[in-house]
Amino acid sequence: xxxxHFLQLYWxxxxxxxxxxxxxxxxxxxxxxxxxxxxxxxxxxKLLLGVLGHKWELTFTTLVTFGGAAFASFxxxxxxxxxxxxxxxxxxxxxxVIQSFSYEFRSKEKNLLGKxxxxxxxxLNGIVGTILIGVAVATFISGGxxxxxxxxxxVPSSNIVSYWTNNxxxxxxxxxxxxxxxxxxxxxxxxxxxxxxVYNQTSRMEGDAASDIASRCQSKLKITGVGFVLFFVAxxxxxxxxxxxxxxxxxxxxNGVDGPLNAEPYAYLHNMLSYPWIAAIFLIxxxxxxxxxxxxxxxxxxxxxxxxxxxxxxVAALLLCIGWGDLAYFHSLNDIQSSLTLYxxxxxxxxxxxxxxxxxxxxxxILYIGYVWKKMTAK
Amino acid sequence: MLLTSxxxxxxxxxxxxxxxxxxxxxxxxxxxxxxxxxxxxxxxxSGDESWKKLTRFWSRIFAINFACGVATGIILEFExxxxxxxxxxxxxxxxxxxxxxxxxxxxxxESTFFAVMYFGWDKVSKGFHLLSTxxxxxxxxxxxYWILTANGWMQNPVGVExxxxxxxxxxxxxxxxxxxxxxxxxxxxxxxxxxLVAAIVVIAISCWYLKKQRNREFSLRSIxxxxxxxxxxxxxxxxxxxxxxxxVARTQPMKLAAMEGLYRGENGTPFVGFAVLNxxxxxxxxxxxxxxxISVPKALSFMVDFDFNTFVPGxxxxxxxxxxxxxxxxxxxxxxxxxxxxxxxxxxRRALSLYAQYKDDQDTVxxxxxxxQAKVYLDDNFEYFGYGFLKSPExxxxxxxxxxxxxxxxxxxxxxxxxxxxxxWWLTKKKILxxxxxxIFFAILSVPLVYICAEAGWVVAEVGRQPWTIQDLLxxxxxxxxxxxxxxxxxxxxxxxxxxxxxxxxxxxxxxQIKKGPDGIKWN
Numbered sequence: 033x034x035x036x037h038f039l040q041l042y043w044x045x046x047x048x049x050x051x052x053x054x055x056x057x058x059x060x061x062x063x064x065x066x067x068x069x070x071x072x073x074x075x076x077x078k079l080l081l082g083v084l085g086h087k088w089e090l091t092f093t094t095l096v097t098f099g100g101a102a103f104a105s106f107x108x109x110x111x112x113x114x115x116x117x118x119x120x121x122x123x124x125x126x127x128x129v130i131q132s133f134s135y136e137f138r139s140k141e142k143n144l145l146g147k148x149x150x151x152x153x154x155x156l157n158g159i160v161g162t163i164l165i166g167v168a169v170a171t172f173i174s175g176g177x178x179x180x181x182x183x184x185x186x187v188p189s190s191n192i193v194s195y196w197t198n199n200x201x202x203x204x205x206x207x208x209x210x211x212x213x214x215x216x217x218x219x220x221x222x223x224x225x226x227x228x229x230v231y232n233q234t235s236r237m238e239g240d241a242a243s244d245i246a247s248r249c250q251s252k253l254k255i256t257g258v259g260f261v262l263f264f265v266a267x268x269x270x271x272x273x274x275x276x277x278x279x280x281x282x283x284x285x286x287n288g289v290d291g292p293l294n295a296e297p298y299a300y301l302h303n304m305l306s307y308p309w310i311a312a313i314f315l316i317x318x319x320x321x322x323x324x325x326x327x328x329x330x331x332x333x334x335x336x337x338x339x340x341x342x343x344x345x346x347v348a349a350l351l352l353c354i355g356w357g358d359l360a361y362f363h364s365l366n367d368i369q370s371s372l373t374l375y376x377x378x379x380x381x382x383x384x385x386x387x388x389x390x391x392x393x394x395x396x397x398i399l400y401i402g403y404v405w406k407k408m409t410a411k
Numbered sequence: 412m413l414l415t416s417x418x419x420x421x422x423x424x425x426x427x428x429x430x431x432x433x434x435x436x437x438x439x440x441x442x443x444x445x446x447x448x449x450x451x452x453x454x455x456x457s458g459d460e461s462w463k464k465l466t467r468f469w470s471r472i473f474a475i476n477f478a479c480g481v482a483t484g485i486i487l488e489f490e491x492x493x494x495x496x497x498x499x500x501x502x503x504x505x506x507x508x509x510x511x512x513x514x515x516x517x518x519x520x521e522s523t524f525f526a527v528m529y530f531g532w533d534k535v536s537k538g539f540h541l542l543s544t545x546x547x548x549x550x551x552x553x554x555x556y557w558i559l560t561a562n563g564w565m566q567n568p569v570g571v572e573x574x575x576x577x578x579x580x581x582x583x584x585x586x587x588x589x590x591x592x593x594x595x596x597x598x599x600x601x602x603x604x605x606x607l608v609a610a611i612v613v614i615a616i617s618c619w620y621l622k623k624q625r626n627r628e629f630s631l632r633s634i635x636x637x638x639x640x641x642x643x644x645x646x647x648x649x650x651x652x653x654x655x656x657x658x659v660a661r662t663q664p665m666k667l668a669a670m671e672g673l674y675r676g677e678n679g680t681p682f683v684g685f686a687v688l689n690x691x692x693x694x695x696x697x698x699x700x701x702x703x704x705i706s707v708p709k710a711l712s713f714m715v716d717f718d719f720n721t722f723v724p725g726x727x728x729x730x731x732x733x734x735x736x737x738x739x740x741x742x743x744x745x746x747x748x749x750x751x752x753x754x755x756x757x758x759x760r761r762a763l764s765l766y767a768q769y770k771d772d773q774d775t776v777x778x779x780x781x782x783x784q785a786k787v788y789l790d791d792n793f794e795y796f797g798y799g800f801l802k803s804p805e806x807x808x809x810x811x812x813x814x815x816x817x818x819x820x821x822x823x824x825x826x827x828x829x830x831x832x833x834x835x836w837w838l839t840k841k842k843i844l845x846x847x848x849x850x851i852f853f854a855i856l857s858v859p860l861v862y863i864c865a866e867a868g869w870v871v872a873e874v875g876r877q878p879w880t881i882q883d884l885l886x887x888x889x890x891x892x893x894x895x896x897x898x899x900x901x902x903x904x905x906x907x908x909x910x911x912x913x914x915x916x917x918x919x920x921x922x923x924q925i926k927k928g929p930d931g932i933k934w935n
Contacts, residue, residue, distance in 0.1 A: 042418070086530050089522035092481065097514030107503020107579075111425045114489060115496025115892035122902055129909065133478040135898035137916055140475075142923040144916035177853050182500070182578040183767035185889070186760050191800075193500045193578075195893030270837055380574070380581040390512055397519050404523050404543075407535050 039384035040374040041356060043105035046391055048351035050098040055218060056344040057091040058083065058165070059336075060084050064131075064158035067151050070230070070248045070391040075241040077151070078139070085135050086408050090401065092132060099350070104387050108180070108377035109362060112194040113171070116178045117202025124164045129326075131157035156227075159219065163285045166218030170211035172354045173274055173300065175363040177204070181371040183379035197366045210270055217267045220260035221343055227253045228328060233336060250332065264321075264346075271350070272301035279373050293360055293368050302321040303357040310349050310356075317346030370405025413734030419888045421899035422494045425906060427873070429486050431866055436480035436917075438865050441555060441602055442472045442609025446640055447528075448541075454542045459523045466627060467532070468929040469613065472921060474529050479917050483910060494899065498880050498890035504559050505571055505582045509589075513557035524825040555605070556598050562596030566872075567662040567739065568881050573793050575786060580884070592658050597872075600651040604865045607828060610641025611854075611861040614835060616925055618854035621845040626730045626928050635839055641832045648825060652921075653714065659875075660715035661739050663882060665729050665807065666875035669814040671711060672723040674700045678732070680723040682710035685819060688812055694727045694804060724846030726811070730804045747795075752883075755792040756799030762788035797884045806886070809877040817870040823863035832855060852897040 063084045071080040103110040114121050131154035137143045138150035180194035198204065205211050231249035234242040276299025280291045298300065304311050318341025324335035355361040360371035378384060423837035428701050447469050450489065454462030488510060491499050499506070527543035528533055535543070564570075569591050570584035614637045659667050667673075673680065686704030712721040716737075724734055724746065732748030747755070765785040772778040801807055831853060838844035845851075876882065880890040 036690070083691040086526045089481075089526060092517075093514065093518045093522045096485055096488060096518055097511065099492075100507065100514040102507075103492070103503060105506030107499055107507050110503060110507070111496040111499035111892075114492025115494070115499070115894070116903075118493055118547040118892070118894045118898055121489060121493055122905075125486055125493075126905070126909070128485060129482045133911060133913060133916070136474055136478040137920060140920045140923070142919045144912070144919050147430035147672065151658075162493055183763070185497070185501070185578050186764040191497065191889050191891035192891075193497050197498075199895070201894060201898060318854060332741070336692065358459065380577075382585075383504050383582045386585045387508055387511060389510075390515060394513055399522050401519065404527055408526060408531060 036381045036384070037375070039381065039388055040378045042112055042388060042391075043101075043384055044355040044361070044374055045352060046347050046394075047098070047101055047105060048355070048364060050094060050101055051340070051351050052344045052348035054058070054091070054094045054098055054165070055221060056340050056349045057094050057223040058162055058218070058223065059085070059130075059225030059229045059340065060091045061158040062089045062222030062224065063230050064154040064226070065223050066226060066245075066252075067155055068231060069156075069244055070227075070252060072244075073241065078242050078246055079234065079237075080230060080245060081135060081138065081154075085228060088131065088135055092128065095128060105379055105384060106372075106374075106377045107379060108182075108194070109372055112167070112178055112372060112377075113176065113362060116194060116196035117171070117176060117205055118166070118244060119200070120168060120202030120205055124161060124168065127161035127164065130355050131161070142210045143161055158222070162219040162222045163215035164206065166205050166215035167208075167211040169218070169351075170208075170214035171205055172351075174205075174210050174363050175273055175365045175371070176202075177365050178370070179364060179366045180372070185208060194370075201291075210239075210274075213263065213267050213270060217260070217263045220256060220263055224257050224325070225252065225336065225340055225343065227256060228324070228334070228339055231328070231335040232336040243347065250328075251326075254329050257329055261322070261325065264336055268350075272298060272304070274298075274300055277304070277363045277368055277371055279358040279360070281358060293363070293371055293373070295368070299359055303353045303359060304349075306357060307353070313345050314349035314353075317342045317344070317349060321346065326339045327410050418894070418896040419891055421661055421896045421903060422891045423887060425494060425899055426487075426905040428903065428907055428910065429483055430869070430873070432914065433480065433483040434866060434869055435862060435914065436476050436483060437555070438608035438862075439476045439606035439612060440480050441605030442553050442640070442644070443469060443476070443612070444544075445468045445606065446609055446613060446637060447473060448548045449622065449636060449690055450543045451541050451544045455537055455560060461628065461632075462542070464532060464929050465633060466559065468629070469633075470529060470544075471815055471924055472616075472702075474525075475917055475921050477923065478524065479913055486906065491754045493894050494894070495880065495890050496883060496892035500579055501576045501885055501890070502565075502568075502580050502881055504579055505564060505568075505588065508585070509557045509561040509564075510564055513554050516555035517550050517557060519550075519651075521554060524550065530697065531788060540863040552602055555602055559598045559601055560589055560591075563591055564588050564596045565694040565879075565881055566597075566876055567591055567593035568884060569739075573789065575763055575789055576770065578763065578767070580670070580881075589916045590780075592654070593662060596651055596658050600648060600655050600868070603647040603651060606644035608861050608865055609639055609646060610637040610644060611828070613637035614641070615854045615858045618851040619637070619925070620928065622848070622851045626930065627845070629929050630773065631845070633841070634835065636838055636842065638832060639837045641828070642836060645825070645829050645832055649829075652822075652825070657715055657863050660723065663876055664724050664736070665726065666736070666871075668717070668724065668726045668729060668816070669809045669811045669875050670725075670818040670871060671813040672700050673723065676725040676728050678710040678712070678720045678722050679709040680721075681706035681708045682714060685823075686815075690812075694730050694808060698710045723857055724806055727761045730807070732783070749798075749807055752795045752798040753801060754803075755795040756797060758799075759789050759792035760799040762786075762792070769810065779896075792867075793884075795883060797879060797881065797886050797889070800886050801878070806878055809875050814871055816876065817867040821864055821867040821871060824860055824867070828861065828864070 066080055067077060071077045134150040134153040138147055177197045178194055179197055180191055184193050185191050227249045231246050235246040275295050275297050277293040278296050278299060280294055320338050324339030324342055327333045327335040355374055359372045361372035447466055449802040450462055451466040454466055524543040524546040528547045531540055570587035572583050576583045613633050617633040620626040622632040626781055627840040631800045671683055684705045688702055689702050692698040692700050709719040711723050713719050722734060728734055730749045732746040734746050735743055736746055738744050766782060769778050769781045838847055878886040880887055
């Protein structure tokens with residue numbers, strides 16, 4: 033393996049870890065959906081937003097860093113997916129923008145739009161944001177309607193390097209059952225984690241509002257948690273049944289950039305099986321999620337961190353499985369040979385190396401986030 | 412798919428809207444964060460609760476503003492992908508890195524410790540809280556450094572090589588990008604303008620309390636510190652403004668010419684203090700450039716090169732070429748005309764086409780011969796690559812009136828703030844500030860003026876570098892995504908409504924909090 037390809041794999045792993053961290057941290061979004069049905073009185077809503085209020089910036093920053101890392105390491109993906117599936121990404125962005133000021137503005141007097149509007153914004157972010165992030169991630173497997181040719185830059189009349197081939201600009205992706213299935217899975221994961229986190233916090237607090245929220249979280253968890261597991265299993269089965277597109281490295285052209293892509297039924301299942309340690313991470317993740325839910329639903333114990341770790345591991349393993357093993361991680365439904373792979377979409381060797389040095393700071397960042405989390409979350 | 416000018420215009424307008432709204436919120440975050448950290452340091456050292464009150468009140472204003480900066484900032488980052496997809500590929504290898512570093516190093520620092528700064532008064536020790544406040548302020552300024560590294564690189568694309576195999580620019584020298592003179596002067600100038608905004612806002616709000624005869628001690632103390640802070644900022648702004656001008660003269664002569672409304676340069680070019688531009692003037696007619704002007708002889712030459720006789724080219728000179736100039740490395744060269752640059756840009760594009768055509772050819776000998784020749788042509792002409800996309804000289808000229816007047820607004824307001832802050836410092840020293848009703852009026856008036864000044868600076872920087880997204884390498888029209896202009900106009904309207912609503916809400920909330928004052932706010 034060349035150093036260049038090693039770094040491409042490394043950066044896909046970093047993007048996967050950031051993606052998995054984002055799904056875990058979307059417990060904030062899931063928690064926001066509890067503004068309806070769980071937090072009923074003003075005191076309860078204040079309490080709910082208080083426990084989530086320390087954390088939303090972290091989720092938001094992870095999303096921004098995920099975007100930045102994707103841009104730095106795989107700029108062709110940034111260019112193709114964001115510029116092509118325009119409306120999908122714009123709606124995702126809008127759903128996060130309306131979140132960013134709602135925490136601060138909701139509780140203030142003379143806030144122009146009224147408390148209910150800011151609550152609606154948080155609810156929209158919790159539902160639309162999570163579902164559409166799931167839809168966007170699902171396109172890693174289901175592909176998109178785009179065409180790409182880097183040399184288009186030399187054509188005076190049509191110099192767009194990658195462009196969407198229909199006029200729906202990504203809106204059509206929302207209505208694909210497979211994409212929507214992952215959207216629902218991410219929504220249910222976020223809500224499950226949100227319920228667990230809010231229960232974890234409020235069950236330690238005193239007062240009627242806290243105990244009412246905690247007991248409602250506990251009762252809602254049964255349906256949401258079980259729903260999450262069922263939809264997740266359905267998604268994994270569908271994913272493993274999908275056809276993927278693998279680079280034939282042995283037939284690569286002389287320039288060594290990449291080779292032709294060949295269709296391969298059950299490609300993701302094959303990929304998972306060919307990396308036993310990824311499969312092991314995935315299984316550990318699934319076991320942790322199941323045991324976490326069992327502990328909270330059956331035994332009534334707080335299991336946010338166990339379940340969260342499980343979600344993180346399972347998502348990271350699935351994302352690794354999508355991009356590694358020479359599979360196209362975002363294939364073109366218009367022209368398979370235009371598909372994006374780690375080979376043809378990554379930054380240069382120099383940039384990936386530079387960024388690899390930068391990535392060494394990530395454990396330090398995680399360390400201080402963990403320290404602050406502990407300080408701010410402990411009773 | 413044809414690129415229409417309305418798509419480029421719509422994409423530009425949307426980006427300008429987002430960036431200008433973003434810059435309404437960010438400067439206050441940059442400066443106020445540092446001021447708050449100074450106030451809290453005083454509290455930590457003295458244990459005096461009045462310093463804590465000061466810290467907490469200004470933190471509240473900081474938090475309201477911070478949320479809005481975050482909201483507009485995320486859109487900016489993702490707009491590079493959604494609206495500038497060609498750009499994202501052509502320079503993503505360089506441009507993405509600062510954005511990712513900004514996320515990893517600065518945003519996490521800022522957002523993690525902001526939570527402690529704002530919510531953590533009763534949860535962490537005094538020392539840890541102080542550290543968190545400083546880290547939030549440093550994180551905000553660090554984030555500015557990285558995004559301005561990206562912006563500075565667009566204006567002065569150093570440390571890269573074009574790779575014909577991937578049809579993009581690739582980074583070859585990270586440190587020359589991070590420490591390019593353009594980046595350093597941009598960062599220092601932008602951050603200092605943030606400090607000035609914060610100083611003026613703190614002085615104005617405090618003066619309003621003095622006018623209402625309330626929170627006297629709080630206000631006088633805030634004014635005292637903000638004035639010194641503002642004075643440091645304004646003098647640093649003068650110095651960094653000068654270094655910016657020197658850099659612009661070397662790397663973006665057309666921008667400098669537009670800033671000055673200069674069509675014909677001379678050995679010993681005057682600096683235009685104030686002028687009314689002649690609307691009939693174009694680069695190819697003999698109309699006078701100004702209807703009226705007050706100029707300082709030879710001053711522009713001296714400002715950009717410390718030599719009263721240096722030739723500073725005007726717009727017509729740059730279009731026609733033929734004069735000698737020093738490039739970014741200080742090497743003397745003969746300027747090419749617009750048409751020569753276009754020819755060389757086209758030559759670079761043809762060489763790239765040839766490369767694309769033959770890079771996969773099975774005949775190794777023929778392929779290697781053609782590719783090596785194409786590479787030579789490409790390397791020789793690549794510095795003018797972007798000109799191959801331009802059709803007429805007019806396309807290479809930025810909007811002169813907007814650049815010219817924005818520059819004057821910025822400089823004149825800068826002069827006003829020097830005077831304002833010196834007077835403020837003197838009145839504070841003499842302890843007579845609260846008696847001077849006229850000064851309080853000017854203090855409150857200064858708030859909109861300082862925002863106009865900060866925005867005008869960015870208008871000069873960004874309108875003045877048109878038509879380039881990457882100086883000389885990629886124009887606006889070749890940078891956009893393949894979306895239809897109607898899609899972009901729709902999102903433009905959505906963003907405009909959203910950001911305007913956000914701004915009104917922010918102002919209403921902030922005014923209400925200010926009205927309540929440091930004694931009237933119920934702390935969380």
